[in-house]
Amino acid sequence: MLDFCRAFRFVNSAHGAKCTEVLKKRTRKKWESEHKDYALTYVWGMDLNEKRRADRLVEGMPQFKHEFPLIENGLSKQEAHGICARLGIKRPLMYDLGYSNNNCVGCVEGGAGYWNKIRKDFPEVFADRAKMEREIGHSILHNQNGMIFLDELDPNAGRMEKEIMEDCSIFCQLNI
Numbered sequence: 001m002l003d004f005c006r007a008f009r010f011v012n013s014a015h016g017a018k019c020t021e022v023l024k025k026r027t028r029k030k031w032e033s034e035h036k037d038y039a040l041t042y043v044w045g046m047d048l049n050e051k052r053r054a055d056r057l058v059e060g061m062p063q064f065k066h067e068f069p070l071i072e073n074g075l076s077k078q079e080a081h082g083i084c085a086r087l088g089i090k091r092p093l094m095y096d097l098g099y100s101n102n103n104c105v106g107c108v109e110g111g112a113g114y115w116n117k118i119r120k121d122f123p124e125v126f127a128d129r130a131k132m133e134r135e136i137g138h139s140i141l142h143n144q145n146g147m148i149f150l151d152e153l154d155p156n157a158g159r160m161e162k163e164i165m166e167d168c169s170i171f172c173q174l175n176i
Helices: 002-010 019-034 046-061 077-084 113-120 121-136 172-176
Strands: 042-043 066-069 142-143 144-146
Touching: 002 019, 002 121, 046 066, 113 121
Parallel strands: 042 066
Antiparallel strands: 142 144
């Protein structure tokens, strides 16, 4: 990820991060072009709270079939974690550390609260990203006043989403 930021002298924008474009989107598009003879179906792990995101995905990729099993079954992220726990499937460590997503450690799309948690949990990653920002002259964080460099970030700034707790409601039970 740092190599992408340094090579492109770009961290992120409203349209996402360069590493997402190169590692995910370009890789997927290359794979698709190599498999044109197949009817592809993408199965996405978005939960019932991400319906808008799912709709945008379908609009942006109309040539493919899409399935959203969590949305289709009315399941939240907590319930998906509950199902996995009941089935003995261990969730990724980042959730156990209190993060609400399993992104790369030090994801350049994280907000101020995320970065203050990274500062505590992974100080070497925080320091590395702060150094990278200064090297390329662009910050990860922005607000109405402009850029906020990590080495200037108020340690109390931002909010951290609540930890994803496993929850197995009636919908979870029905889907097991």
